[in-house]
Amino acid sequence: MVLEACGVEKWFYRGKGSSNRFFAVRMADLKLEPGRVTGLTGRSGSGKTTLMNMLAGLLTPDGGRVLLDEKDLYAQDDPSLSALRNRHFGMIPQGGELFPHLTVMENILLPRGILKSKKESGRQEEEYAKELMERMDILPLSSVPAGELSGGERRRVCIARALAGKPEFIFADEPTSDLDDGNTRMTLTILRQAADSGAAVMIVTHDSEVAEYADTMLRMDGGIIRGTD
Ligand SMILES: Nc1ncnc2c1ncn2[C@@H]1O[C@H](COP(=O)(O)OP(=O)(O)O)[C@@H](O)[C@H]1O
Ligand SMILES: [Mg+2]
Numbered sequence: 001m002v003l004e005a006c007g008v009e010k011w012f013y014r015g016k017g018s019s020n021r022f023f024a025v026r027m028a029d030l031k032l033e034p035g036r037v038t039g040l041t042g043r044s045g046s047g048k049t050t051l052m053n054m055l056a057g058l059l060t061p062d063g064g065r066v067l068l069d070e071k072d073l074y075a076q077d078d079p080s081l082s083a084l085r086n087r088h089f090g091m092i093p094q095g096g097e098l099f100p101h102l103t104v105m106e107n108i109l110l111p112r113g114i115l116k117s118k119k120e121s122g123r124q125e126e127e128y129a130k131e132l133m134e135r136m137d138i139l140p141l142s143s144v145p146a147g148e149l150s151g152g153e154r155r156r157v158c159i160a161r162a163l164a165g166k167p168e169f170i171f172a173d174e175p176t177s178d179l180d181d182g183n184t185r186m187t188l189t190i191l192r193q194a195a196d197s198g199a200a201v202m203i204v205t206h207d208s209e210v211a212e213y214a215d216t217m218l219r220m221d222g223g224i225i226r227g228t229d
Contacts, residue, residue: 001088001168003055003073003200005030007064010050024050026223027064032169032200037192039203039210042220048204049094049173051220055202056171057085086111090167092175094204096158100147104138105129107146108161129164136160136186151178159187163194170194170201177206188213 008028014020025047032038032055040048053059055066057073066073068088073081085091098107108129112122133139136156141149146157155178162170172191176184184207192213195201203210211217219226 001034001069001200003032003169004067004070005051005055005064006067008051008054008061008066009063010047010054010059011062023047023223025054025061028223028225030055030218030225032202034168034198034200035195036216037195037201037203037214039205039214039217040220041205041208041210041217046220047223048220050223051225052171052173052202052204056089056091056169057081058091087165088168090162090165090170092158092162092170092172094173094177096151096155098146098149098154098157098161101145103143103145104133104149104157105142107157108133108164111161112165125164128166129160132160132163132190135190136183152180152183155179156183156187159190163190166197166199168199170199172201172203172205174204174206176209184209 005028008025009023010025011021011023014022028051030038040052042048050059054061060074076084102110109126112125130139133142136159138153138156138160141153146154149157155175159175162172170191175191176187179187188210191201191203203214
């Protein structure tokens, strides 16, 4: 599957009146393909999260189109779009929100609908989730409520949750922002390996280290993609 942004735009209003319209993202063209890691850097407020959310099916563009295998992502109704997202997209959001009263394992499995699944496919996904947790050193935290975790631990749970369903597209919004060097490398390695197994990966980041793991590096400035860094 290929996901493409064609002249995608998003604007917001600041203050009163339509004259205060400003573009958070302007005329963005971008292609995400299987096997490739795309890194997106840029200053805070340059439009990275807004662009990623539009690609991830979470925010309707005001202009242009997002095409999944040449079909307009936003032409379908909300339930179809959610089903598609659930099936093909994995999201590591900037905030890293989890359900605080649910355990780590519940947080990871619940969105996949495979908690206590008796189906073979569900059990396989659970095994894969455990393998990811083991690699990210959060398996011992399986039954700990997510609300008791540190920022870095929460972040790793979000990553395991996003990858557990082996999605075709992975969107990671500053996935290493609260991780130490070791966990940063481990996270970037896991994202690289997901791409090597066929996923299309997009990483928004301040971390220059990402360049070593990416096939393409793009920079955003004032809502505009300025091309390769
Ligand atoms: N829902 C919103 N309403 C108004 N302004 C927004 C909204 N979301 C983002 N913005 C503005 O759009 C610009 C780009 O934001 P964002 O995409 O979050 O940047 P980045 O992720 O690069 O830091 C910022 O100026 C931000 O304040
Ligand atoms: Mg952001």
